[in-house]
Amino acid sequence: MTSAALPLPDLPQMTRDVRALIEIESPSEDLAAVGRVQDRVETWMHELGAQTRRLPGQVRQFTFGEASRPALILMHADTVWPHGTLASMPFRTEGERLYGPGSYDMKGGIVSALHALRLLQAGGWPAGGIEVLLSADEETGSLLSREAVEAAARRARCVLVVEPPVGETHALKTGRKGVGMYSVRVTGVAAHAGNLPEQGASAISEAARLLLEAQALARPERGTTVSVGRIMGGGAVNVIPAHAEFDADLRVSVLEEAERLRRGFEALRPHDPRARLTLSGGLNRPPFERLAGTAALYAQAQRHAHVLGFEVQEAFVGGGSDGNYTAPLSPTLDGLGAPGDGAHAAHEHIRLDRWPQHAALLAALLRDPGVE
Structure with missing residues (x-):
């Protein structure tokens, strides 16, 4: 037929x-x-x-x-x-x-x-x-x-x-x-925001800096995008926050860009040495x-x-x-x-x-x- x-x-x-x-x-x-x-x-x-x-x-x-x-x-x-x-x-x-x-x-x-x-x-x-x-x-x-x-x-x-x-x-x-996602978790140090703020290490402040660094890894001219679509953290407003996290969506047109993003995310470091970063995720679907x-x-x-x-x-x-x-x-x-x-x-x-x-x-x- x-x-x-x-x-x-x-x-x-x-x-x-x-x-x-x-x-x-x-x-x-x-x-x-x-x-x-x-x-x-x-x-x-x-x-x-x-x-x-x-x-x-x-x-x-x-x-x-x-x-x-x-x-x-x-x-x-x-x-x-x-x-x-x-x-x-x-x-x-x-x-x-x-x-x-x-x-x-x-x-x-x-x-x-x-x-x-x-x-x-x-x-x-x-x-x-x-x-x-x-x-x-x-x-x-x-x-x-x-x-x-x-x-x-x-x-x-x-x-x-x-x-x-x-x-x-x-x-x-x-x-x-290709499609992937990275999750970035930041652990800081809690402290009273009024009495002893200097004793705290703000996880939210660290996450905010890291978020901008992560999005700067995008290369739109190569078809590579990084978009943070979710962020959360903290608790009581009068506490220096000890926890924050964000999730970043990534899209790549070629496989080598996924490798470049992997290296970039793995190189992220908190600015405050008292804070710690945990990274998970990666490329889910190849291009x-x-x-x-x-x-x-x-x-x-x-x-x-x-x-x-x-x-x-x-x-x-x-x-x-x-x-x-x-x-x-x-x-x-x-x-x-x-x-x-x-x-x-x-x-x-x-x-x-x-x-x-x-x-x-x-x-x-x-x-x-x-x-x-």
């Missing part, structure tokens, strides 16, 4: 399927709730004839065909939205937009994969087979699932990530920044660099999209995904999920008028990714 022969999937059924997932709230911290989404998807995959395994790290694996050197689909069942969000953000459609928590990121992507597989089922699975991994903790860094994701990537012909394309441009993602395999996948996606009657662009983005783990191991293309906008925001939505085309593009790439 060529991409020209692929029909578009049935949009009303896609809409019903994504509603079923959206109305199962699945915040990352509630693995039982995330498991209920995985159960629903597992039922659908069984109906398609998948062989199913439950892997360590609460990962569901679905395989189709011989799966000797499969095309690998990555998707996750967790969302950033807490329980109770549906009360203020219910599932709804307005014109060409479908709203709901987790719709765009990435329950719509799960349904895109489901319907791409349905398109391929009748014609038989491609040589090498297809493997699908559905994880439970992508939004919190994939600490449980990373090992399974990387192992699958090593045996894969290519990796197709059904995170959403980029906003209103609907561009595919051919690169992502997803646009290597030759990704470029070949993107070029093939352009060809398939043209046959399907639309055009695609590419983008490099600052946020991470499981594609960051797989890109160094296997040709990886990201952003193959549901088009729309508003990830992690109240206006999160899917563009219904473009969604079937993107699902058909995913099916075409699964059939013919253009890489060996």
Whole structure:
């Protein structure tokens, strides 16, 4: 079957399927709730004839065909939205937009994969087979699932990530920044702020100086950012504070910048010798660099999209995904999920008028990714 022969999937059924997932709230911290989404998807995959395994790290694996050197689909069942969000953000459609928590990121992507597989089922699975991994903790860094994701990537012909394309441009993602975090804890010396302030060593003052030093490690011209997003410390106002801490988000475009940041954070020292510093953290997701395999996948996606009657662009983005783990191991293309906008925001939505085309593009790439 060529991409020209692929029909578009049935949009009303896609809409019903994504509603079923959206109305199962699945915040990352509630693995039982995330498991209920995985159960629903597992039922659908069984109906398609998948062989199913439950892997360590609460990962569901679905395989189709011989799966000797499969095309690998990555998707996750967790969302950033807490329980109770549906009360203020219910599932709804307005014109060409479908709203709901987790719709765009990435329950719509799960349904895109489901319907791409349905398109391929009748014609038989491609040589090498297809493997699908559905994880439970992508939004919190994939600490449980990373090992399974990387192992699958090593045996894969290519990796197709059904995170959403980029906003209103609907561009595919051919690169992502690496993501990490450092936590800096400062211990000072408490003292009475009125009677004996000189006997104290302010942890807050030290943390404030260190925070500025940490942020000065950024190199925006190289795509490297350092942003302190959380700081806390102290207690009673009339006490020289003995404790303060801050957490810094870091993003890097190339791996050597992560090493430079590591050295920079490790070189941080309190100005007051009575204070002590404790450092933890580091790079979580390596950079997803646009290597030759990704470029070949993107070029093939352009060809398939043209046959399907639309055009695609590419983008490099600052946020991470499981594609960051797989890109160094296997040709990886990201952003193959549901088009729309508003990830992690109240206006999160899917563009219904473009969604079937993107699902058909995913099916075409699964059939013919253009890489060996």
